[in-house]
Amino acid sequence: MTSNRQYDLVLLGPTGYTGQFCAEHIVQNYPTDLKWAIAGRSIQKIETIAKELKALNPDRIDPDVLVVQLNPTELNELAQKTRLVINCVGPYHLYSTPVVEACAVNGTHYVDATGETPWIKLIIEKYHETAKANGAIMIPSTGVESAPADILAWALVKRVREDLSSPTRQINSTIKEMKSSGPSGGTLNTVLSIFDWLPLSEISKSMTPFSLSVSPPPTNIPRESILEKLLGVRAIRDLGTVTTSPSAIADITIVHRSSSLMPELYGQQFFFRQFLSVRNAMIGVALHIAFVVGISLLALPPVRWLARKFVFAPGTGPRREDSTNDRLEYHAVATADNADAQRVFGKITYGGGMYLFTGLLLAEAARVILDEEEKIKKVSRGGIVTPATLGQDFVDRLEKVGCNIETKVFKY
Template structure:
């Protein structure tokens, strides 16, 4: 890798033997440069050795990663962070295990990437570690995964596109999941259920507000929209929408990107998933509205946890072969014109493989920045995937995330 560096590694993958970690290790082995100085890290040496053997079979022509055992303690993780330029963590649930990793990176000036979708935890650490990370030049990028990074990148690409083509800011972005054929891992499901019991109700309530992740004191002129009682909303370019299961995490992340970058003062964001019709959309909306509060009841959480797949388990190779996801996003100029732009995205593959791609390519941008992205301009902090800019968009497109933006209207 370019440039001298006193640290032992360019990249450390922590939690490499878990479901997402294993896929990320495979992606790094098969796609990233062979001169990458990297290590796989975790608590159990035998599991790390087994993974290293698997990676050697995948790419026998490249040097194997180093193996680092580490205890999940403040001291152990601070020492680990001090050995590397970038640390990817796949150790969840993040509300239980993530804060000490992020603190270690913020303190040591180490760039950080994670795969969380736990918005209440992101709300906690974004306000807790942003200033410390910026002081030490660490870019701490959360939610760099399947659930919210595509929404964040689509919004960023559209804002950039409208600025370039129309010389205008963006008034509104409407994001939609058009197709979602994916299984869920045990770790993801346990995280989603467990986070509801990890915080007081007041914290949970505050963290899921649309602007909760925005930088302190930064608010748009426009009030975020919601579905209301009908549970649906029709938008010409994206169709009839209802609640998205990842709508809360998408919304918070995109508004944080807006607050860190220049999207337009009147910016607003809305997200959903395609509904077959208004009746099914309303029923889905009502079902989510009733089921989410049930996670606050401890006996119901324990009952649900007992029937979920174990952490570390995930969809089979046969099941993943059928997976596919597509998104469609529309953005409107904030000037008086009727111009708007549409971003169509598609990924043929499972979402955990997409997470591995997103994490790994983000690491390469942090290691080899082009000098143009907002993460560098901001100088660090708790940031978002979109702050990695055009370089990141181009890397993930080249790696297999189809993404096309077009201008429509007069």
């Protein structure tokens, strides 16, 4: 779609750990005539990144360098200049609410990599209708949390519709493998600062499975047994032994928002669960207890103070050479909402650093929005939506850059 705005895309926060990976992916994979800019608060840091990007691909148009403070006046000016903002400035609940507001008010498309569910709930309540009215497509959680789980669920639901002529009743998903060289300083500081921002009781209220949905939960969702709640571990057909996943609630809330935004595809009774695969039940119980205890301890200010002494500084993370063997693989099984309860298996795999993957996901999601703006508006209905609303165009682009998504119908 043609636009009279100065830029197609502005990357906000290119000096951060994830922002650098995103900028590099744009330089190496986008059309060389892209009209874009990189923006942040420090001119010296941004100019350093610009020089590094020039060395990666001397043939492309250099990005403009913009100095932007995170205040309403400068963010509104920025949003008015560009069709889309990729926002890599976190923790998002501390710094990025004004960015969302500026994009929503000015009809500027937006993607970010937050996994901060309480903050997503806040911005939906405050800005979804404004963004929708102004024609903005805004997609938070387009990184490892929660794009892989969301787009895999979409691919499964699509396969159930096409091959089994049925809506989907449920999807059980598990992180089959997550080999990672470790979290970045930004991720760790975000986790700690969430507990500074909200008490545990308020965090819990905003992180129920359907907290981001636009419609009420379906009826007759199977209840967990007391043992499953206490121990976390269970066995699921075709997925094996699984336990509590630390990223489950972030992914679950996003997938349920997707299903409520596209009920004609998912069906009215759809629900989603996510777990972590483990070798045996003993390990599963140990991980579940460790997670519950860890979350409880983080609610204590002295524990957070001590933890900050040992984490990476924001903007830093694992060395790139240490993440070359990283790998992410999700498995999932969808059950059709029909008399035979037919099932479809799916998996998504990516080999490489998790922050490299997040940068790739952000850049490719932005590319889909820029190329298929009207289609995405029709599917998502606009406003603050989800990665799954990008549909097959997103799947196709991810497969071209090394992320494989597969589905198959079970014959038994």
